[in-house]
Amino acid sequence: MSKNKYDFAGWATKYGIGCSDGRTISKGAFAHCDEVVVPLVWNHTYDKPDNIIGNAKLVHSDEGVYTYCSFNDTSTAETAKSLVKHGDITSLSIYANHLKQAGNIVMHGDIKEVSLVLAGANPGASIQEVLVHGEVSEGEATIYNDPEGLELWHEDAEEETSEVEEEPEDIKHEDDSNETIADIYNSMTEKQKKAVAAIIDQLADDDEPSSEDNNQNEGDTEMKHNVFDQNEENKELKHFDFEATMRDAKRCGSLKEAFLKHAENYGIKEIEQLFPEAKDIYNEPEFIKRDTSWVAGFLAGTHKQPFSKIKAMYADITGDQARALGYVKGNLKKEEVFSLLKRTTEPTTIYKKQKLDRDDIIDITDFSVVAWIKKEMRMMLDEELARAMLVGDGREVLSEDKIKENCIRPIFNDADLYTIKAQVDKNAANQAKEFIKTCIIARKDYEGTGTPTLYTTEDVLCDLLLIEDQNGRFIYESVNALCNVLRVSKIVTVPVMKGLIRNGEASKTYDVLGIIVNPNDYHVGADKGGQVSMFDDFDIDYNQYKYLMETRCSGSLIKPYSAITIERERV
Secondary structure (H helix, E strand, C coil): CCCCCCCEEEEEEECCCECCCCCEECCCCCHHHCCCEEEEEECCCCCCHHHEEEEEEEEECCCEEEEEEEECCCHHHHHHHHHHHHCCCCEEEEEEEEEEEECCEEEEEEEEEEEEECCCCCCCCCEEEECECCECCCCCCCCCECCCCCCECECCCCCCCCCCCCCCCCCECCCCCCCEHHHHHHHCCHHHHHHHHHHHHHHHHHCCCCHHHHHHCCCCCCCCCCCCCCCCCCCCCCHHHHHHHHHHHHHHCCHHHHHHHCHHHHCCCCHHHHCCCCCCCCCCCCCCCCCCHHHHHHHHHCEEECCCCEEEEEEECCCHHHCCCCCCCCCCCCCCCCEEEEEEECCEEEEEEEEEEHHHHHHCCCCCHHHHHHHHHHHHHHHHHHHHHHCCCCCCCCCCCCCCCCCECCCCCCCCCCEEEEECCCCCCCHHHHHHHHHHHHHCCCCCCCCCEEEECHHHHHHHHCCECCCCCECCCCHHHHHHHHCCCCEEECHHHCCCEEECHHHCEEEEEEEEECHHHEEEECCCCCCCEEEEEEECCCCEEEEEEEEEEEEEECCCCCEEEEEEECC
16 A cells, blocks of 8 residues: 555554553564554454455554555445544554563564554554545544453553653674674564563563662562663673574574573573473374375275175186087087186185273373274275285285285286286387387286276386477376376376286296276175274273274185286396
């Protein structure tokens, strides 16, 4: 808002004048609010949007904060504008928070709004100009006080005022920066300013009043001091002590460490108690884990059976023996011959177990630790199930914790009848292009349901997207474009596939680069009660709660040639 475009102007507040609540605003307390535009409000009321009647531009000076105010076009604003022009309302008020005080001296604060009010307290604040067709009217303004005493709003004025000492000259640092103590203070964070204010309050409480202070404040037994005052009687924190503390803060990078180092100079023991405790960013601890975003989609896509023993039976009629034959008169008719294939998959149990001391459950009040533990158990159980179905659990064959692969059959190394093994030429110059070629060729042998999904790693996906033409332009501008070429519905990256190998015949090993499959062709069987269940138990001997989450199920591809493993022989 231009200073030349306003409806009225005046002093929002003035420095060095005592107010009815005993506060005095020190010179420069609102200096950082210069050129700031804040809302213009009716009587500090925010319950209705209409009560915000315009805006006010703050301009700092040595005397105080001057404001240029402009009304908006609402009906409430028009009413207020008429009252100001007519001279019915002559008082202004500020609302400020984040106050820093030395006793009753306000050293710092943030002005958040300027209000039109009926009465005020600070006789130095006044409306100076009201623009009415080029005419100027004058009136008085005040400062209004928050009854909670937490933020700066002064209530109606009483007659008593107090004198304040003039602002001292800037105190210079001993280094080459030429910064003043005031400059350093204004550069502090809000947390650092709070710590300084707390120290100042304690110093002020311990100060003995001077005779001059007693004359200025009759009946008072003590006088609060500004840390920047050059009062010789303020012996607790001298200028050079404060400067040294600030220099150490710059060098150490921590205001707290600097104050602890100089604590003996200003007589506050165990000053670390003045610094606030660290606050949690989240309501509960966040898990450091692998990306499991693929798990829910994979499990949701599988086909669920209401029985745990899965049996698949097939008749192989692809051989010549199963073909229909031509008949020649007089010749013997031959019987059809074909093979019957059968595979049965038994269920197995997969579980997660946890325990918590009852004392810990009671004492941890910031969040529900039981709910947090159960969430972790379910998340990890789901990941383990999906992992076992797609690529196996990765444990050694003889491990007692291994999920049996004849019960939860991994897709990537399933029998050739179910999973096609397509190999990328290891000698190809461009492995990314060779991967795409291999997928396209193998895709013609796919006999699974619908359009499958390509499961791969981030490394492989990045290599595919970085394929360039002869002009250096990326061939595939998006993942969707790549999906169209590979004839898959989507590409899903799976972190646990990184470094996955398959052991083949003749001691050969293969790096698994991708798996093409529709999860719907993978059947998961569970009898009634075999679904994921949660069990709680209390151990009275050890005062512990124990939690068990488990499922008993089987899993297997049931359709021949319904998956493709894209792999490359290791050199």
